[in-house]
Amino acid sequence: MRILAFQWASGLLVAAGVSALSAPMDEPIKPLPSTLKQDPARAEIGRLLFHDARLSANGKVACVSCHDTTKGGSDGRDRSIGFGGALTGVHAPTVFNAAFNFKQFWNGRADSLEGQVDLVVQNPVEMGSRWEAVVAKVAADAKYRAAFAEAYPQGVTAANIRHAIATYERTLITPNSRFDRYLRGDSGAITANEREGYARFKRYGCVACHQGVNVGGNMFQRFGVMGDYFARRGNLTPADLGRFEVTHDEGDRYVFKVPSLRNVALRPPYFHDASAKTLEDAVDVMFRYQLGRVATQQDKALIIDFLRTLNGELEGKP
Template sequence: MAIDEPIPPIPESEALDPRKVALGALLFDDPRLSGDGTVACVSCHNMALGGSDQFARSIGAGGALGVVNAPTVFNARFNFAQFWDGRAATLEDQIDGPISNPREMGSSWPEVLGKLREDREHVAAFQEIYKDGIQVVNIKDAIATFERSLTTPDSRFDRYLKGDAGALTEEEKAGYELFKMYRCVACHQGVNIGGNMFAKIGVFGDYVADRGNPTEADLGRFNVTGRSRDRHVFKVPSLRNVALTAPYFHDGSAKTLDEAVVVMAKYQLGRRISDTDLTRIVAFLQTLTGELRGQPLWQ
């Protein structure tokens, strides 16, 4: 069935070096990567919170407020670029951002290297895998390898795509059909049901102006390219596990899935959708929650 659908299921993960995955997991949880020792990667990308956190904008080192909603780390490997504005091409490149951002980890690579090299166990663990021990490139490699292990296959929707017609209820199937009919799928497409293109938020209306209090972050991809047509353009976010990752949008302004769908319909499609259709689409979105390492995700 999958071949005729605009969304393929999450593929089986290939073998990753288990030593790198384990070391990456340690580093992911390590607050020494932040300047004041209060923030680790996991602070904003919590495995128990859909790979994200529950805040509109995350709290960084020193209590600083981030400028955008933390995207989930789950399935991030399938995104065609990282960050809301797509400014990093790879998971490895992405790591530079939070490490040095004063509103996130507020540190620097020399500082991180210094702290980690004081830890004999870390030194040994790195040297077992990497000839040159604790280096920036190796830290990134370990963390990115760990992140590549964070795929969430086997959602009910994926089971449906693979041919299990009973994996979805009739209401959820109707929601998927509506998702395609309303052309949500025109942007939320591919294996991540998003994450493979950029789009402007606010096609049929000025989302940013209507919401009020515009910020520099609202400029989106414009901040990367400087092209005026990239104002308010963002990477289309993945809808995988979307039921777990409220609040929604780059600004975290939508508190519920219902609200998010209504706002998308208004600004991206220029229409109101009926309550019945809304209920069905949300029911479909709730089938996108997958499993991590064979276990159901925390809800």
Template sequence: METEKPAAPTEPILPLPDSADVDMDKVLLGRSLYFDTALSGDGTVSCATCHMLEHGGAEPRKTSIGIGGQIGPINSPTVLNSSYNFVQFWDGRAKDLQEQAAGPVENPSEMGAKWENVVKRLAKNEEYAAAFAKLYEDGITKDNATDAIAEYEKSLITPSRFDAYLKGDDTAITDAEKQGYATFKEVGCTACHSGINVGGAMFQKLGLVKDYFKDRGTEITEADLGRFNVTKNEAEKHFFKVPTLRNVELTSPYLHDGSRATLEETVKVMGTYQLGRELTAAQVNSIVTFLKTLTGTLPAHAKP
């Protein structure tokens, strides 16, 4: 009589689906809008300026550069797999991708436009007029434009080798990468970085066990206050949405302040300030080896 195999242990990380369930017509319209500088006040900035697909959906700068070369206050989070975040922005001020998409357009230091003017500009473009008329009864509006952008962003999911491993392909990652995953779990990273997006499911204090900002040694900015800026609750100072670790290999520099250039530095900082552990070089390197398995493949339609 065959003995039953023990049930596989439940993993703290869940695999991504192979593709997203989206309306492709809206996705393609949203893609055009995402890459279009007509959404900015002076026609120089698009969503893709700060959320670059070739940089893991983020940007290779400490903080964003907006209209007129203005330096923004915070590092752009990745747009990839962002539909799996429980809220949007570092401080969680937008409840979903559509609400998020509306914000930067009218932010004077980001895209510096007015939606009213953007709508008029888009209406002069025959291709946009036809595409919106086909998909939306009321044609070109702010709500419809942000709906299309959000649909495009929902489609940007990036299945990785690690997802294949979670789905049962034991050969998808190496022994060293499996050891890195074991280390990642062992030291406590999965307390915050878990679920389908390996993060993005809660707020957490930066400097949970040790004062990050005191040790950083530079003046505290408004952006450093995190969730407090939304709630005005003192207890939520320095709380941020836990970022996803998917494609993290590509999204340097790291943290909300863009203060860490390498994954190794960032993992060490997290050990010290979030876990209260001084991780060894071997532990850090092992975790980084695992994190690189989370680099995924963009869907074929992602780029225009």
């Protein structure tokens, strides 16, 4: 398997501003920290902006429209609906635990959450705005003006709006999954079947791409390592080119950021093209096109049992 980029969990935690965790050193998956300790005033401004449709050109779409915190951090649609009613090119990835991703978007075109906010606000399909207009709308709101003046010395600026939203997004982590508790030493947090599912997850090689604190999100990989997924699916779109859209390097054709598997059972459909409608479908595709291996139904069922242990908590609630 050709690994195109890789970053271990400890590096991700340092980049996110936290220290490495005390977790079993012999396990490729590490537990999430309980918090990333963001500035509460800035995070609250970001929360308000995240839910504010005024960031879009016509006031019809907010960040939460595509990244609903009640729907696993995504929107449950195959494609999201932009401010003008047009559909996006890919299925919206979850905002939960995005702070731990080494890049943002399926094709990794943003290096940070701030960069992701910047590109979404200006995207001609998604929000269709200009930063000058967004700053003017936010600055015209007396409550925002006061909040920004208190939290940011420069007040309302495009950079501070991006930072506030990103700060809020860094609070959207889902620690304390049953598997996290197991990794921290609670052997009774998962069942014997779930433990066996984890063993098979490692034995089959799933863990080669899905490891670290985010169980993914820290490398790029070709979709179709062991078979031509796109030839079989057909109807190729520009979004299917993946990382190639960013680099125009032929080696990046059909290459995507490996998604996190945290809370994966709660957020169908799956993949950038939403082609897998159930977790069972997604596991089948991974075995065929990424691993090139045949698994028994029992093996796949046990792996899915394990994946369900990755459901965490948001602000202390399941």
